[in-house]
Amino acid sequence: MGIDARIEARFRVAYPGFTLDVDLVLPGRGVSALFGHSGSGKTTLLRCVAGLEPAAQGRLTVNGECWQDSARGVCVPTHRRALGYVFQEASLFPHLSVRRNLEFGLRRIPPAARRVSFAQATALLGIDALLERMPAHLSGGERQRVGMARALLTSPRILLMDEPLAALDPRRKQEILPYLERLHDELDIPVLYVSHSPEEVVRLADHVVMLGEGRVMASGELHATMARLDLPTAFTEDAGVVIDGIVAEHDEHYHLTRLDFPGGAVFVARQGAAPGQRMRFRVHARDVSLADHRVEGSSILNLLSVTVQEIVGADTPAHVLIRLDAGGTPLLARITRRSSEQLMVRPGRTLWAQIKSVALL
Numbered sequence: 071m072g073i074d075a076r077i078e079a080r081f082r083v084a085y086p087g088f089t090l091d092v093d094l095v096l097p098g099r100g101v102s103a104l105f106g107h108s109g110s111g112k113t114t115l116l117r118c119v120a121g122l123e124p125a126a127q128g129r130l131t132v133n134g135e136c137w138q139d140s141a142r143g144v145c146v147p148t149h150r151r152a153l154g155y156v157f158q159e160a161s162l163f164p165h166l167s168v169r170r171n172l173e174f175g176l177r178r179i180p181p182a183a184r185r186v187s188f189a190q191a192t193a194l195l196g197i198d199a200l201l202e203r204m205p206a207h208l209s210g211g212e213r214q215r216v217g218m219a220r221a222l223l224t225s226p227r228i229l230l231m232d233e234p235l236a237a238l239d240p241r242r243k244q245e246i247l248p249y250l251e252r253l254h255d256e257l258d259i260p261v262l263y264v265s266h267s268p269e270e271v272v273r274l275a276d277h278v279v280m281l282g283e284g285r286v287m288a289s290g291e292l293h294a295t296m297a298r299l300d301l302p303t304a305f306t307e308d309a310g311v312v313i314d315g316i317v318a319e320h321d322e323h324y325h326l327t328r329l330d331f332p333g334g335a336v337f338v339a340r341q342g343a344a345p346g347q348r349m350r351f352r353v354h355a356r357d358v359s360l361a362d363h364r365v366e367g368s369s370i371l372n373l374l375s376v377t378v379q380e381i382v383g384a385d386t387p388a389h390v391l392i393r394l395d396a397g398g399t400p401l402l403a404r405i406t407r408r409s410s411e412q413l414m415v416r417p418g419r420t421l422w423a424q425i426k427s428v429a430l431l
């Protein structure tokens with residue numbers, strides 16, 4: 071993909087009591103997560119991209135293809151936009167087998183224009199063994215995987231996913247996430263992914279868009295955006311950064327795995343992944359404490375040398391939020407105002423961060 075590998079979406083649509091007004095430039099590959107409270111406009115934005123909001127004015131280009139330009143009177147109808155749409159629940163034809171359901175979607179696409187083959191889609195979503203089943207005999211998670219394969223078979227230039235895991239219980243969600251990761255790793259199709267779940271967002275996304283009341287509150291690369299202190303997400307229990315680590319080595323004696331990242335390393339319980347593999351993890355601000363010297367004799371294994379970058383008041387008057395730099399990797403810490411004063415925390419000061427726990431994603 072050349073210099074046009076991006077999605078430009080500028081839309082305005084007004085309903086009584088709600089206006090969506092966005093101007094976004096998103097990467098033309100990878101997963102862009104749309105995040106925001108209920109009613110913030112996430113689904114409306116996806117519908118605009120799909121051409122399903124007739125009142126929407128604006129401009130949309132997807133990797134060089136113009137799908138809407140209201141100023142020039144251009145609006146490509148939905149059925150001529152090469153997009154796949156995955157909803158909370160896949161609506162499969164109940165009287166057709168999984169195979170026939172998939173073939174039905176494929177019919178529309180001339181063979182020369184097919185960019186994802188039948189075998190590739192079914193293998194990626196792990197549904198080869200389900201092809202002769204009828205939809206009534208699939209679990210919710212299996213139905214979603216079939217729905218995703220069907221969306222892929224239309225050879226979309228973009229995939230729109232609207233809370234594809236929301237109807238599933240936590241165990242089924244965990245089962246499906248690896249398939250979504252594979253789509254991300256193996257296909258070069260950009261995904262706009264709507265979710266309420268911070269866990270899904272941080273696990274899958276490369277880019278995040280935070281919507282609030284129909285407007286873009288933030289749009290940026292995942293790691294940098296999660297480390298911002300000027301967004302409402304910083305003031306929740308969930309505040310914290312995302313770090314991409316590489317499995318460095320296993321300590322068989324203590325059953326630990328070391329994950330390296332620019333600026334340091336953390337130990338986690340022994341993982342199955344081989345050295346060299348990437349593992350994304352999350353460090354919550356509440357799990358980071360600070361010391362002015364390298365604390366010996368602590369039960370905390372994970373110690374990093376950090377430099378203070380920014381301090382802001384937290385959600386309670388008793389706490390502050392601190393952005394730290396660990397050799398190029400941002401970290402957030404939430405500590406008491408009292409400790410912050412005792413440690414003389416101020417921008418530029420070098421301290422030791424102790425990480426109490428690491429959540430692997």
Ligand SMILES: Nc1ncnc2c1ncn2[C@@H]1O[C@H](COP(=O)(O)OP(=O)(O)OP(=O)(O)O)[C@@H](O)[C@H]1O
Nearest residue numbers: 085086088106107108109110111112113114115266
């Ligand atoms: N056709 C319509 N007519 C009037 N209001 C609408 C229409 N479509 C959407 N809205 C309003 O736009 C607002 C945003 O809705 P939208 O479904 O985009 O939010 P959302 O962020 O996807 O929410 P959720 O997370 O609950 O799905 C809501 O207040 C909704 O009532």
